[in-house]
Amino acid sequence: MQRFGTLSFGHYGPLGGGRELTAGDSLHQAIDLAQGMDELGVNGAYFRVHHFARQQAAPMPLLAAIAARTKNIEVGTGVIDMRYENPLYFAEEAAAVDLISDGRLALGVSRGSPESVVRGYEKFGYTGSEDPRGADIAREHFAEFLRAIEGVGIGEPDNNSPFSTGASGLQRIEPHSPGLRDRIWWGAGNSESAEWAGRMGVNLMSSTLLTEHKGLPFDELQAQQIDAFRAAWKDAGHPGTPRTSVSRSIFPITTAEENMYFGGRQDGDQVGVIDGMRSTFGKTYAAAPDVLVEQLLDDAAIRTADTLMLTIPSQLGVEFNLRMVESFAKYVAPALGWEPSNS
Template identity: 50%
Template sequence: MRNIGFLSFGWWSGAPGSKVRTANDAMVDTIGLAEAAEDAGLDGAWIRVHHFEQCVSSPFPLLAAMAARTSRIELGTGVINMRYENPLYMAEAAATVDLIAGGRLQLGVSRGSPEPAADGPAAFGYPLAWGVTPVEDAASRIEVFREAVDGIGIAKPGPQAHVPEGGLLPIQPHSPGLSDRVWYGAGGIDSARRTGELGMHLMSSTLVLEATGEPLGVVQARQIGEYRAAWREAGHPGNPRVSVSRSIMPIVDDLSNTYFHPYLERDLMGGNRDHIGEIDNTMSTFGKTYVGGLDKLERELREDDAVMAADTLLVTIPNQLGADFNHTTFVALAELRERLTRRIAL
């Protein structure tokens, strides 16, 4: 593991104790989270994208604001449900953000996950065509998006267009290198292998769509191995990147102890472990929460095969506690990254 960043859902609610009570609070505080992460020495600020819920849904305006207020950290999405997207308009928006960010945008995409709407993409004007599966629909949109951000000609020119004869008009603006920073959120070993074949980076979440009885880290590490093998076999240049997400709650002071001690008690009593459940009609493995002091966290994360196999660890955070509280968490996570890196070097 070389990089560590946060992953925020951008929730807001009026629940007792919430510091993020309105949509305005959520947008402003997410920008503050990016600033806090950069100040604390983290490597990335990533946001989840969900529709029809009280959380971040339109990432590009927010990412542009985060880019304008930071200078070093990666800015990413984990993940955009492509079934909601016009891939050409998204290519314009993504390139705009990447140019503002100076090439720091990392775009995670996928077919999406279960959501409140019965058919959200249809409500957005993208009903599923007859005989086409959601995976196939998302894949076709991703293909068009990748071509667009790669600068490939898309549209037939009109009589006033200034392009070489027989050429097609590309999407503008174009941000060189963005096409090499597209990730896919894979849930199973087949989709991980396909991601490698297509030359996209791999994102793996706090759950996988497999239920072998093995720990999450073991199942994910096997997926990572298959992904990297597929990348090599396809002959793609460069190094494939892999991120895994984990719920990590460092206890480093009285306030973090107040918030997280109940989770630690449950952990010490054996009630915090990976478990098997069902999501999207598929039996899946869900990851546990890592909680405690840095010594305990380091020891347990070194035993997580997927964390140690990945180059990027994304930590899901309690964003409703606000940027000021999470800054303390970010400082602890930066130290945890250094501990794990030194241990690997030894």
């Protein structure tokens, strides 16, 4: 494990006892937490994107704000649902954030997980899907997005316009950020989509849920997915080494408060049905740091991926989450091979 960061779902709403976490609170706390992690040398702050829910739905302003307030930490998503995106406008936003961050954007995209409304992407104006889950729309939008950030000419110049520059040939989307294409990730839920990502030449993001079940432990199934991705990358002839990330719910227990929240939460893998597919859900790790080290060293996917994303209980506030991340950075991550980015 070369890198680790946090994956926040950004939940907000009632906290009990008459307390309320507003959308504004959630955004400001995300910025404050990322600043604290940047000082600790943590490698990344990533955000889950959900529409029609009390979570982060428009991550680009948040990522830009974090980028402007930090120096080293990678900012990104895990993942943006491409069914909902205008690929060309999204390319403009992504390039702008990448330029603000001086090349620290790690943009995870995918078809997305099930939303809380029926075919919500159609309410955003994206209709005509022949797939019941809109996967065809997601991949079409993704292909156009990649072309745009690669700098491919898209718009024909109008030399009769008073704003004409006299340019010839198709014009690319602006701004353009060289190198952004190398920091795009596809969130794969199964081996087929992982292999597709490898052929496309983008990095791989794998979550705590896989939409397949082969009778294997979750970590071994996920490690197989990563192997399939790397083989597809190599077979496609792409240069260099792609990055791979996995997400885990990991809670180092070092205080009575942490034990109150997470003691006894450790469970095994689960199998269920999501989005109409038999799926495998990864287990939660919650234990003292020395126990976690032994368990995580035995996790096949963590051993093979270069980046680990910790899903965090963001609604518990900055201080609690920063303390938990610091415990992981001090007592667990070094044993997995990690070194802080500011060391």
